[in-house]
Amino acid sequence: MGTKNVPPATSPRTLSVDIGGSGIKLVTLDEHNHPTAEFRRTVTPHPATPAAVLTAIMELAKLETEFDRIACGFPGVVKKGIVYAAPNLDPSWKGFNLAEALTAQFGKPTRVANDAVVQGYGTVEGKGLELMITLGTGLGSALFLNGRLVASLELAHHAFRKGKTYEQFLGNKSYEKGGKKRWNKLLLEAINNWFELFHYDHLYIGGGNAKKVTAKLPENAKITSNVNGIYGGLRLWEDDY
Numbered sequence: 001m002g003t004k005n006v007p008p009a010t011s012p013r014t015l016s017v018d019i020g021g022s023g024i025k026l027v028t029l030d031e032h033n034h035p036t037a038e039f040r041r042t043v044t045p046h047p048a049t050p051a052a053v054l055t056a057i058m059e060l061a062k063l064e065t066e067f068d069r070i071a072c073g074f075p076g077v078v079k080k081g082i083v084y085a086a087p088n089l090d091p092s093w094k095g096f097n098l099a100e101a102l103t104a105q106f107g108k109p110t111r112v113a114n115d116a117v118v119q120g121y122g123t124v125e126g127k128g129l130e131l132m133i134t135l136g137t138g139l140g141s142a143l144f145l146n147g148r149l150v151a152s153l154e155l156a157h158h159a160f161r162k163g164k165t166y167e168q169f170l171g172n173k174s175y176e177k178g179g180k181k182r183w184n185k186l187l188l189e190a191i192n193n194w195f196e197l198f199h200y201d202h203l204y205i206g207g208g209n210a211k212k213v214t215a216k217l218p219e220n221a222k223i224t225s226n227v228n229g230i231y232g233g234l235r236l237w238e239d240d241y
Contacts, residue, residue, distance in 0.1 A: 015067040015108070016233025017057060018115060019074050020044060020208065021088040021137025021172075024053070025230065026060050028067045033234045036065045039227070048089040050096050054105060061106070070102050070110040071233030073118030075138060077154065081112045087157075087167075088138045111236050114152040115229055116140030119206050121149070121239065122232030123224045128201030131194060134229075135187075135209040139167045143198065149239060155194070166190055172209060184215040191221060 011031040018025050025041040040060040045052035076086035081099025102110040119140070120132030126147030134140035139156040142149065156167035168174060170190060175183045191203065195218070203221035205213060210223050217223075 012068040012237075013066065014234050014237060015061060015064060015070045015106075016118075016230045017070065017072040017102075018118070018229040019053060019057075019072065020115065021048075021075055022208065024056055024060065026057065026064070027230055028065050029231070029234050033231055035230075037063075039230070040064065044089075048086075049092050050090075050098070050101065053089070054101060057102075058105060068108060069237060070106060070108050071118065071236040072098065072102060072110065072112045073115035073229050073232070074098060074112055075115050075136070075140065078112050078114050078152070081110065088171075113236055114140060114142065116142040117149060117152045118232040118236055119224075119226075119229040120144055120204070120232065121235035122228030122230070123204045123206060125202065129198065130202045130204065131198055131200040132204050132206065133194075134207030135170060135205060135213075136207040137172050139170050140207065143200075160190065160193070161186075175209060175212065180212060180214065184213060187213065188215050188217075191218065 014029045016029050022044055024044055025039055027035045027039045030036055040063055042056050042060055045056055075088055077084040081097055083093045083096045083098055086093035099110045099112045116132050116134045119134055120142040123132060124130045124144045124147055130144045132142045141153040141155040143151050143153055157165050160166045160169055169186045204224045206224045206226055206228055208226055213223055
């Protein structure tokens with residue numbers, strides 16, 4: 001994933017950051033969406049407070065090449081750079097302006113969006129209605145039309161079965177408790193529900209737990225690479241999300 005002898009930048013370089021419930025990774029992308037160095041990774045601190053996560057990002061970024069702006073995917077509800085909920089990190093994130101904090105920390109303009117939005121930007125093909133789902137500590141979701149973001153969804157916290165939410169059945173805790181077979185069966189049930197709700201043309205499944213999907217998926221659904229959560233950072237700056 002690294003690139004040697006990188007030529008001087010001719011247009012803005014983007015530090016793309018992917019914050020997850022269990023890990024944080026980042027890399028600098030050039031104008032062609034190519035990494036200018038190796039991907040940097042670290043474990044998400046616990047407790048995952050804003051100060052602890054910002055410190056972890058700063059330590060990783062010290063190893064990076066020069067960059068001009070920042071794109072960040074965050075596992076929670078984000079509007080205009082402000083976090084409204086982060087159920088899989090820490091309650092102290094509520095109301096925290098992550099975009100402003102990163103700009104202050106690095107002195108670079110910053111855009112922040114839900115991590116499923118950023119992964120979707122790095123995944124969708126731009127053909128029709130496309131749903132991006134991320135499976136990890138929790139569950140993320142975003143909807144795109146012809147390559148443009150329609151909405152950052154919160155399917156994770158909608159009712160699924162027996163009064164419980166999709167995230168309660170498809171998050172990592174459920175996988176560990178119920179096992180792979182049951183988790184995959186529930187995922188197929190959820191996929192059927194989502195299709196009935198959106199009648200999307202394509203479904204993409206990413207996130208750290210996408211590798212645990214063994215069920216036979218519908219023809220219009222496929223597993224995507226988790227690193228798309230990094231490569232979508234450039235698109236976050238190109239689209240008026």
